[in-house]
Amino acid sequence: MxxxxxxxxxxxxxxxxxxxxxxxxxxxxxxxxxxxxxxxIFLFIPMQWGAPSGPVSIKTRVVQIVPNVNGQVTKVHAEANVPLKQGDLLFEIDAEPFEIAVELAEASKARVEAQAKQDIDNLKATTAQLAQAQAKQVLAQSRFEDDAKLVDSGTVSESRLELRQADLDAANGAVAAARAAVSKAEIELGAVTNDGRIAKVAEAEAKLAQAEWNLEQTKIYAPSEGYVTNLALAAGQRVTSLPFAPAMAFVDTGEKVFLAQIHQIYKRYVEPGQTVEIAMKTAPGQLFTGTVEQMLPVSSQGQAVGSGNLAPTQNIVAEPFLVRIKLDDPTLMDKMAPGSAGVVAIYTDRVGATHVIRKVMIRMTSIMNYLRIGL
Known part of the structure; x- marks a missing residue:
């Protein structure tokens, strides 16, 4: 210029x-x-902060598809670079081992429920036996006390009191045995949960629910709108739930954003709501208008990674900050693929006279996109 x-x-x-x-x-x-x-002095230097410019590109999320269970792939439904909707089936894992696990969990639950029912019946029976033993104990104690009074008055002999004492001892022993049986039945029955369910029954139900959930995870679905790219997964391969071994890469097209890079020295006057113009390499000769949506408050150099080591020294450079751009016409975003690059001009509230120069420059850049390969 x-x-x-x-x-x-x-x-x-x-x-x-x-x-x-x-x-x-x-x-x-x-x-x-x-x-x-x-x-x-009067135009180009002030223009750098009055109407800063920088590279811009379209970003989107790439989701690493990692299944929740391990197994062998039986069928791949997704096709490379073919649009998918949220919930579309991507691939299936052999479900037979998980179906067997569900059957085992169902059988275990049925057995535990039967045991719990038997334990409840045993507890009721031993509780009834304890009540009978206590009743006999009360009767034996009453007879012993009555005969003790008769012995004191000389009405009956002491040998009869000794028999009453033996009956009372036997009744006390029966109560102790009944209480032990009730305690054993309670232990066999086990603890109960906060909602009143028998603990071992609740545990069996939870194991069954876990087995059923694992079975459901043998079918992997698209997390959102998008497509699978660089597809190498095929039937017969084994996939794992480890995060460092993803099965495929899913490009999420549900949300695409414009991110511009502005040097630190020029960003001090950039604020949300300011007007921008964008010249994209994929649309030579055209200008897209929009506004500053957000200035991201941190750069990658400001990230401190937690570890057990002291912070290492590094070469410090003034990295650009990212600015999120919102287009005036959101439908234009659908026509551009993630990774599309261009140049953005941001018109701040400062040095308004320089905006004219920047407007001319961004239009020249748009026209030169017909000829220039790089930015």
């Missing part, structure tokens, strides 16, 4: 000299240097 304006100035000097308005002298031609300095 400086060269373009300088050539216009030189052409103007040439015309004025031909018209003999200005002398054809060394001083006249040296004024070109003054012109360039003026452009730098």
């Amino acid at each position: 400086i060269v373009f304006l300088t050539l216009i100035y030189v052409a103007a000097l040439f015309v004025l000299i031909k018209l003999k308005v200005l002398p054809n002298s060394k001083g006249t031609w040296l004024s070109t240097i003054v012109w360039v300095v003026v452009l730098f």
Whole structure:
């Protein structure tokens, strides 16, 4: 742009000299240097923060598809780079081992429920036996006390009191045995959960639910709208639930965003709501308009990774900050693929006179996109 304006100035000097308005002298031609300095000081340097510019690209999420269970792939339904809707089936894992696990869990639950029912019946029976033993104990104690009074009055002999004592001891022993049987039945029955269910029955039900959930996880579905790319998964391969061994890469097209990079020195006046213009390489000769949606408050260099080591030293550079852009016409985003790149111009509230220069430059960039490969 400086060269373009300088050539216009030189052409103007040439015309004025031909018209003999200005002398054809060394001083006249040296004024070109003054012109360039003026452009730098009053236009191009202020323009860097009054209307900053930087590279912009379209970003989207790439989800690593990692199944929740391990197993052998039986069928792959997804096709590479074919659009999918949320909930579409991607691939299936051999379900037979998990069906067997469900059957085992169902059998275990039935057995535990039967045991619990038997334990409940045993507890009821031993509780009834304890009640009978306690009743006999009360009767034996009453007879012992009555005969003890008769012995004191000389009505009956002490040998009869000894028999009553033996009956009372037997009744006490029966109560103790019944209480032990009730305690054993309670232990066999086990604890109960907060909602009143028998603990071992609740445990069996939870194991069955886990087995059924694992069976459901043998079918892997698309997490959102998008497509699978770089598809290498095939039937017969084994997949794992380990996060470092994803089965496929799923490109999420449900949300795409424009992210621009602005140098730190130029970002101090950038605020949400400011107008932007974008020249994309995939749309030469066109300009997209929008606004600043958000200035991300951190860069990658500001990230501290938690570890057991001391913070390492590093070469510190002034990394650009990311600015999220919102297009005035959101439908334009559907026409551009993630990874599409371009140049953005942000028009701040400062140095408004420089905005004209930036508008000319961004339009020249848009036209030059027909010829230039890089940014």
